[in-house]
Amino acid sequence: MRQHSQDLVDALAGSFERELTVNVYTASERTLTGARFESWQLSSDLGRAICGQGSGNVVHSSVDGESLVPVGTKGILSPFRARVEPVLTIRAGAFQESVSLGTFRVMAVPSAEDYVTEYEGREIVTASRVGIKFDSLETNIDRWGFRFPETSLAGASAFDEIRRFTNMAVEQTVDDVALPSVKTWEAKRGGRLEAVMELGKILGGQAVVNSRGAWVIIPDEIGEPVATLRLGELGTVLDVADEIETDTVYNEVIGKFEDAEGNAFYSIKAVTSGPLSIDGPYEVNSREYSSDLVKTQAQGDTAVQAVLDQSIGSQQYDVQIQCHINPLVEIGDVVELEGWKRPIVGRLTNVSLSDSAYMNVTMRVDRELS
Structure with a gap:
């Protein structure tokens, strides 16, 4: 969750007003504070390697005739240099609190315009309106490819490797894992981000940059809710709880691996009791699994059992x-929804904000099968 006070949680449970402004940075220097931000939208999606994408119009009233329209690499909003921080301010009566939505890299300026007036025979800029498109900070790592093949040694900390590859802050949200074998990462554009994504999978989730600018791992398992969303009179829910899909409910997993000498070995795990037993009416629904990080029988048995447990423990669907x-x-936050006909708790995999009083989210929910 984004940083906040308990008073803000209470305010969001009632009636409130909101306003979005934007701070602009060049490197670590704040070059513009609290600029108006209009016609904005921000969407975050766990299905994208670069999770956050947004756009909007920065509107600035000139103080000394200055223009915000960028020219090439010049100008504080030039996509060659600018970072932006959208800030949403909530007001409820005398209460007011601002929430940073994160820091983003400006990727493009699709439109820009100065408003001018004549004064003593010359044109003076009175205001600027600059349209921007921006991405979350995973894009920095995507653009920064490995110059040469990079090797991670067996036993190395997965979190330490993420720190080494990104030079960014890391918040340890899951237990660390030692890499089970030597891994060589390909030197190519996007290869560094691919390495971080794979390290996230090794840690049992997905690597993303959060609103504080730090890498975190969103775990695959859905835990306890940390916040409550309000449906409201105009809210909608497309609930597919009654739909059942069995194609991805595997009751047998066949692992195929190679040891350090290149010799093949197998690990097979199956459900042998209960309604999903391979000997019961559900019969056999098997899948294969492999990983070049598994080099021993014990590692293979553990990995295959984890895949099987994930399959039979629950089937996830999106609301x-x-x-x-x-x-x-x-x-990545686990939330609960109030105001619906039944309790819904799940992980947010998509969040879309805009200048609307409502937001659209996708909540991934577990359907228990055992």
Whole structure:
């Protein structure tokens, strides 16, 4: 979740007003504070390697005739240099609190215009309106490819490797894992980000940059909720709880691996009791699994059992929700929804914010099978 006070949680449970402004940075220097930000939208999606994407119009009233329209690499909003921080301010009566939605890299300026007036025979800029498109900070790592093949040694900390590859802050949200074998990462554009994504999978989840600018791992397992979303009178829920899909419910997993000498070995795990038993009416639904990080029989048995447990423990499905805006939640958060006909708890895999009083989210929910 984004940083906040308990008073803000209470304010979001009632009636409130909101306003979005934007701070602009060049490197670590703040070059513009609290600029108006209009016609904005920000979407975050766990299905994208670069999770966050947004756009909007920065509107600035000139103080000394200055223009915000960038020219090539010049100008504080030039995509060659600018970072932006959208900030949403919540007001409820005398209460007011601002929430940073994160820091993003400006990728493009699709439109820009100065408004001018004549003064003593010359044109003076009175205001600027600059349209920008921006991406979350995973894009920095995507653009920064490995110059040469990079090797991670067996026994290395997965979190330490993420720190080494990104030179960014890391918040350890899951238990660390030692890499089971030597891994060589390919030197190519995007290879560094691919390495971080794979390290996230080794850690049992997905690597993303959160609103504080730090890498975190969103775990595959859905835990306890950290926030509540309000449906409201105009909210909608597309609930597919009654749909059942069995194609991805595997009751047997066949692992195929190679040891350090290149010799093949297998690990097979199956459900042998209960309604999903391979000897029962469900019969056999098997899948194959492999990983070049598995080099011993013990590692193979553990990996295959984990895949099987994930399959039979639950089947996840997505619920599409439109609800009151809540700037505190971000992708990866586990939340509960109030105001619906039945309790819904799940992980946010997509969050779309805009200048609307409502936001659209996708909540991934577990359907228990055993």
